[in-house]
Amino acid sequence: MPRTTTVECPGCPPIRALTTDVLGLVKVVEVSGKIGTPKVVETWGPPDASRSVVTASFADRKTNPLLAVARKNGLVEFLNPLNGNALATVTVKDCVSSSNSTEDELVAGLHLLGTKGTELSSKSSTFLMCTEKGKACLKSIMLGDASPDSSLADAPSTWNVCGAGNVLCSSVDGAENFALFGGKGVELNVWDLEKCSKIWTAKSPPCNSLGIFSPTWFTASTFLSKDDHRKIAAGTNNRQVRLYDISAQRRPVISINFRESPIKVVTEDLDGYTVYVGTGCGDLASFDMRTGKLLGCFVGKCSGSIRSIARHPKLPIIASCGLDSYLRFWDTKTRQLLSAVFLKQHLTSVLLDSHFSSEEIEPADQSSDLQAIDHSEVENDDELLLLTRKSKTSRKKVQNKIKAEKIKRESQYDEMSDEDDEPTTFDADDDDEMPATKRKKTLGGKEKNVRLKQKKSKKRIG
Amino acid sequence: MAEGKRKREPAVAGAQVEEEKKSRDGKDKKRRMLPSLIKNKLKRMEVHAKVKREKRVEKKKKAKARVDAHKRALELGEEPPPVRIPRTIENTREPDETVCKPDDEELFVGNDADEFSQILKQEHAPKILITTCRFNSSRGPAFIQELLSVIPNAHYHKRGTYELKKIIEYANKKEFTSIIVVHTNQVENQVNALLIINLPDGPTAHFKLSKLVLRKDIKNHGNPNPATSPKLVLNNFTTRLGHRVGRLIQSLFPQDPYFRGRRVVTFHNQRDFIFFRHHRYVFESKETKVDTKDTAAKNDKGKNLTQTKMIARLQECGPRFTLKLISLQHGTFDSKGGEFEWVHKPEMDTSRRRFFL
Numbered sequence: 170m171p172r173t174t175t176v177e178c179p180g181c182p183p184i185r186a187l188t189t190d191v192l193g194l195v196k197v198v199e200v201s202g203k204i205g206t207p208k209v210v211e212t213w214g215p216p217d218a219s220r221s222v223v224t225a226s227f228a229d230r231k232t233n234p235l236l237a238v239a240r241k242n243g244l245v246e247f248l249n250p251l252n253g254n255a256l257a258t259v260t261v262k263d264c265v266s267s268s269n270s271t272e273d274e275l276v277a278g279l280h281l282l283g284t285k286g287t288e289l290s291s292k293s294s295t296f297l298m299c300t301e302k303g304k305a306c307l308k309s310i311m312l313g314d315a316s317p318d319s320s321l322a323d324a325p326s327t328w329n330v331c332g333a334g335n336v337l338c339s340s341v342d343g344a345e346n347f348a349l350f351g352g353k354g355v356e357l358n359v360w361d362l363e364k365c366s367k368i369w370t371a372k373s374p375p376c377n378s379l380g381i382f383s384p385t386w387f388t389a390s391t392f393l394s395k396d397d398h399r400k401i402a403a404g405t406n407n408r409q410v411r412l413y414d415i416s417a418q419r420r421p422v423i424s425i426n427f428r429e430s431p432i433k434v435v436t437e438d439l440d441g442y443t444v445y446v447g448t449g450c451g452d453l454a455s456f457d458m459r460t461g462k463l464l465g466c467f468v469g470k471c472s473g474s475i476r477s478i479a480r481h482p483k484l485p486i487i488a489s490c491g492l493d494s495y496l497r498f499w500d501t502k503t504r505q506l507l508s509a510v511f512l513k514q515h516l517t518s519v520l521l522d523s524h525f526s527s528e529e530i531e532p533a534d535q536s537s538d539l540q541a542i543d544h545s546e547v548e549n550d551d552e553l554l555l556l557t558r559k560s561k562t563s564r565k566k567v568q569n570k571i572k573a574e575k576i577k578r579e580s581q582y583d584e585m586s587d588e589d590d591e592p593t594t595f596d597a598d599d600d601d602e603m604p605a606t607k608r609k610k611t612l613g614g615k616e617k618n619v620r621l622k623q624k625k626s627k628k629r630i631g
Numbered sequence: 632m633a634e635g636k637r638k639r640e641p642a643v644a645g646a647q648v649e650e651e652k653k654s655r656d657g658k659d660k661k662r663r664m665l666p667s668l669i670k671n672k673l674k675r676m677e678v679h680a681k682v683k684r685e686k687r688v689e690k691k692k693k694a695k696a697r698v699d700a701h702k703r704a705l706e707l708g709e710e711p712p713p714v715r716i717p718r719t720i721e722n723t724r725e726p727d728e729t730v731c732k733p734d735d736e737e738l739f740v741g742n743d744a745d746e747f748s749q750i751l752k753q754e755h756a757p758k759i760l761i762t763t764c765r766f767n768s769s770r771g772p773a774f775i776q777e778l779l780s781v782i783p784n785a786h787y788h789k790r791g792t793y794e795l796k797k798i799i800e801y802a803n804k805k806e807f808t809s810i811i812v813v814h815t816n817q818v819e820n821q822v823n824a825l826l827i828i829n830l831p832d833g834p835t836a837h838f839k840l841s842k843l844v845l846r847k848d849i850k851n852h853g854n855p856n857p858a859t860s861p862k863l864v865l866n867n868f869t870t871r872l873g874h875r876v877g878r879l880i881q882s883l884f885p886q887d888p889y890f891r892g893r894r895v896v897t898f899h900n901q902r903d904f905i906f907f908r909h910h911r912y913v914f915e916s917k918e919t920k921v922d923t924k925d926t927a928a929k930n931d932k933g934k935n936l937t938q939t940k941m942i943a944r945l946q947e948c949g950p951r952f953t954l955k956l957i958s959l960q961h962g963t964f965d966s967k968g969g970e971f972e973w974v975h976k977p978e979m980d981t982s983r984r985r986f987f988l
Contacts, residue, residue, distance in 0.1 A: 192740055216737050218744030386968075406968045431968050449970030470979050472987075474961065474970035492961055492972045494729070494871065511728045513737050513871065515972070 180204035181498045181507045184481065185522040186488050187227065187250060188496055190514035193220030193240060195253065198496060198510055207498065207510050213253035220244075226296070227520040228281040229482070235294055236520070239276035245298065247310070250522065257310055261300060274300040277352065278339025297348055297362065299339050303331040305350065307362060328365050331355040337388055338403075343395030351387030357403055359415060371403075372419035383407045389434050393458060394441030402444045402458055404432025410446055412458050423461040428452055436478040436487070438501070445487055445501075447475030453489055453499070467499050469506035477518040490516035720902065725985045729870045738874075745875070746833035747882040750808055757885055759785040760807045764814045765792060774822050775813060777846055777950045780857045781896060781909055782883055785811075799963050803831050809883055814840075825954060828964050829879060834972060835964045836879055838905075838954040845950055853911045853948035859892025860885045861909070866899040872973050873900060873988035876956060896949075903956070903986045909949030917942050956988060 181200040184207065188196050197211040214220065221241045227250065228235040236250040239261070247257040261274055278299040299305040306327040330336055334354025341348050347368070351357040357371040376382045386406035393400035399415040408429055411421035430449035437444050442459045451471040455464045473493025480487050485501040492515045498507040666682055669675040697712075704711040716722070731738055742748060749755050759782055761775055779785050786807075793801075795812070802810055807830055814824035825838045846852050855861075863884050868877035880898055893913060899906045918937045958974040973987070 192737065192744065194737070216740040218740070429967075431970065433970060449968075450974055451971065451976070468978055470976070472971070472973045472976060472979065474972070492970065513735070514741060 178206075178506055178508045180206050182484055182486070184484070184486060184488075184498065186479070186496065186498075187225075187236060187520045187522065188490055188512060188516050189222035189225045189238060189518050190494075190512065190516045191221040192216040192218055192514050193222055194514065195222070195236070195238065195248065196512055197253075198512075200508075206508050207496070209510065209512065211253060213248070222517050223276050224279045225518045225520060226279045226281045227522075228294070229521075229523055231524055233294075234522070234524070235281055237279055237281050237296060239279045239298070241275065243274070245276065245279065245296075247294070259308075259310055261298070274302055274304070277301045277336040278350065280339070280341040280348070282341065282345045297339075297341060299330060299336055299350060301335045301337070301352075303329055303334070303336050303350075303352075303355070305330045305339075305348070305360070307365070326365055328360075330358065330360070334385075337386075338390045340391045342392040342398040344398065347392075347398040349390055349392060349401060351390045351403060353386045353406070354384065355387070356385055357387060357390060357401065357413060359398070359401070369415045370419065371413055371421070374420055374424060386431075389432055389446075391435050391437050391444070393437050393444070395439075397441070400458075402435050402437065404435045404446060406431040408432060408448070410435065410444070410456060412461070423458065425456060425461050425463070427454065427456075427463070430474075433475055433491075434478045434489075436480055438480060439482065445478050445480070447478050447489060447491070449474040451475060451491065451493065453478070455501070455504070465504050467504050467506070469497060469499070469509070471495070471497065473515075476516060479519045479521040481521045482523045486521075488519045488521055490519040492516070720984060723984050725982055727870055727985075729872065731869060731871055731874050738871075742878070745878070746829055747878045750882040751878065751886055753886050755808060757784060757808045757883055758806065759883060760798075760802050760810045761785055761787045762790045762798065762810065762812055764812065765790055766815075773845055774843065774950060778811070778813070780855055781861065781949050783857065783860045783885060795964050799828065799830065809833075811883075824957075826964065827879060827883070829882060830963070832962050834875070834879065835960040835962070835969075836876060837957045837960070839957055841953050841955070843950060843952040846948060849947055849951065851946065853946040855894050855909065855911060855948045856892065859894060860887055860890075861892065861894035861896040862890060864895060864897040864899075866897070866901075868900050868988060870988060872959070875972075876905075876959065876988060894948075900988050903988050905954040905956070905988070907950070907952050907954065908947065909951070910945040910947050912943050912945050914941055914943050916940065 182204060183202065184200045186198045186207070188198065190196070193214050194216055195213040196209050197213075198207045199210045200207045219240075219242045222238050223241055224239045226237045228237075234250050235256075236248045237245060238248060239245045243261045245259045245261060246255050247259075248255055261276055276298060278297075280297045282295040282297060295307065295309040297305065297307050304327060308326075330350045331352070331354075335352045336350050336355055337352035339348060339350045341362075346362055348360050348362055349357060350360070351371075356373065358367050359369040360367050373382075373385050383405075387403050388406050390401060390403040392398055393402050393412070401413040401415070403411050403413065403421075405411065408427055408431060410425045410427055410432060412423040413419075414422050427446060428448060428450065430452075432446055433449055434447040435444055438455075442457060443455055443464065444458055445453065445455050447453050451473050453467040453469075453471065453475055455467075456462065457464055467489075471489070471491065471493065473491045473495075475489050475491040477491075478487055478489045480501075486507065487499050487501055488496060489499065490496045490512075494512050494514055494516060495509050496512055496516060496519060497509045499505065500507055666675055666679040669678060701711045750757050761778060763775065775787055779787055799810065809830060810826075810828040812826040812828070813822055814826065815821060816823045822843055823840055825840050826835065827838070828835045861884065863881060865877045865881065868874055877898075877900075884896070893911055895910050895912055897906070897908045897910070899908070916939050918939050956973075956975070959972045960969045961972050962969060975987075979985070979987070
């Protein structure tokens with residue numbers, strides 16, 4: 170009788186996502202079971218508007234995953250993404266050591282490095298941070314204590330990215346040798362991180378046919394593929410999505426106009442040529458950057474500006490969050506909305522944990538992949554504590570879990586293979602209640618905890 | 632087949648059609664003959680009128696039966712049959728998970744931290760700047776005069792040809808707390824939109840304005856006393872978005888707990904339309920006779936009693952209009968580079984029972 174058309178959202182495969190919002194809370198959203206609806210599992214941090222998260226970065230590693238969160242009050246906190254403990258805190262002013270330290274400098278970009286290599290030996294982690302005024306700093310810090318004066322492992326290298334203007338977006342390429350910065354009045358520049366030198370600057374396109382010159386205002390940028398640092402996709406305030414090729418020319422190779430509001434996020438896909446673009450009006454679309462063609466829009470009642478998109482490294486899923494307080498999961502191939510979670514505050518970034526597998530009993534390993542375009546959260550808190558990520562519920566069942574703790578890093582959501590008999594070593598987490606006795610095999614010290622792949626839970630006697 | 636048959640039949644004879652309909656009544660709703668399928672207009676009108684008459688007769692019978700049953704039950708001393716609640720769109724509204732819950736701590740913290748909290752906590756007194764769009768119209772100024780009398784501490788400035796961004800800068804310098812831009816339709820010279828910008832970099836709400844009735848057009852209107860600040864009634868802003876819009880509207884008016892005036896301004900939200908009304912009220916005591924069916928009174932005294940009740944009498948004054956939220960922008964007004972907290976999209980309208988405020 171009532172004339173309604175409702176499309177039921179199919180559920181999500183097991184996923185774990187971390188979202189940050191303007192009240193400084195970090196919320197963990199998980200999907201349990203094979204296909205289910207996501208629910209908020211944990212909330213970390215007291216709600217406090219002065220601690221609102223500006224950017225975040227996530228080191229998606231099996232061992233020692235780390236979440237770094239840059240807050241509005243000038244602090245950068247490093248959290249353990251498995252249980253939310255603060256492992257270290259750094260103040261922006263210390264890192265940047267600006268002479269005019271009277272002003273608060275907002276962090277524009279934050280990236281955790283060390284995702285590729287294994288940094289298990291030391292308790293330190295390296296991160297790249299850039300403030301809005303243009304000071305970039307590459308630094309390592311020691312983890313393990315949450316006091317604001319964590320000692321620095323080695324001298325930071327600081328340089329000025331731009332003379333004038335505000336840096337609004339930054340990105341680090343897959344091999345972590347190059348970093349990209351852009352902003353309002355700041356043309357895109359690519360820096361070599363080892364030498365801290367600028368290797369390329371973009372040039373703005375000439376005046377258009379009407380003679381109107383639009384000022385440079387980059388709001389989002391990313392390297393197009395993990396292996397190739399030469400191609401860059403960027404979004405401007407003027408609703409343009411541009412492709413730059415470092416090896417070819419300084420002007421944009423392709424420039425696409427998309428709808429009418431500024432581009433807020435650009436994220437690359439794993440195949441190296443597709444990008445997902447989010448605008449200020451809530452439109453989410455995917456483009457093929459080889460041709461410049463719009464592949465399609467993601468339709469799903471998104472009414473607020475999209476602040477962050479994250480691509481899961483294994484499953485064809487993207488997560489988007491924005492000012493309408495919803496976290497949405499989409500299927501990349503069919504562009505269908507898988508599910509939406511209401512999170513009550515304006516969300517600033519979302520990060521996916523790709524090392525999450527949900528077992529029936531126990532917690533899944535969740536690895537978040539940082540696909541947050543501009544922000545990478547540095548989470549180096551738990552280098553030592555290689556936690557087997559588990560969902561909250563299963564933590565209580567540690568005993569059973571250990572058996573079933575062959576956490577599959579990449580759990581296929583449509584099919585879970587049987588567990589192997591390979592022993593899994595668990596990351597020891599100091600805070601975790603997992604009794605050592607139950608561990609099947611533990612290799613040496615905690616540093617060597619490796620997250621095990623958990624496959625379908627099979628109870629094993631550990 | 633059946634379709635063809637049905638179509639041919641109306642053309643042939645109308646009587647057949649009615650019989651068909653009656654025979655099929657209650658059985659297969661899908662295949663019931665609708666009067667709208669009859670191609671012949673005269674015949675169609677006849678059939679439709681007959682159907683309507685029958686329906687009305689049926690309805691009256693049912694209502695009478697209900698009333699009789701109720702009376703009978705009362706006389707017999709039994710429980711009357713339960714009153715059935717009619718189905719309304721508000722009753723069957725789609726459940727919305729964004730509804731504010733009373734125990735939500737995040738909501739309170741968010742409220743403390745949002746842009747309106749300073750005004751609502753009475754740290755700042757609101758100061759409103761009212762202006763128009765660039766090309767003025769005849770209805771504009773009249774509406775603006777009325778708005779000036781409704782909202783205390785409001786100032787009107789002519790628009791000139793300033794850009795809105797410049798106006799925002801100017802207002803920030805002069806410490807205004809909000810700007811209201813009244814937008815008129817250039818063709819018909821009618822007011823059709825309202826833009827409320829909260830300063831300093833607060834959210835911008837864009838409303839569509841309709842059904843505007845000026846004070847002179849209201850019968851028996853009253854003249855408000857603009858020196859007093861009005862009491863504010865905000866009805867039915869339940870969701871998070873609605874709550875935020877409600878606070879935006881609340882920040883236009885001064886918050887004074889020691890209230891003395893007799894004016895009330897109401898913003899009533901129903902089905903995403905916000906109705907604005909402005910009244911003067913007075914409390915009076917009125918004597919009414921006690922209901923003679925009250926058995927206790929009857930038995931005790933055996934004569935009619937009078938009861939004094941306190942009622943409020945309202946007199947409408949001021950304009951009357953309806954607003955509908957088109958979009959809520961996160962910063963101040965920025966047509967090109969703005970990001971939206973909420974913007975209406977046609978894909979949201981797929982359900983008639985879904986509302987956002």
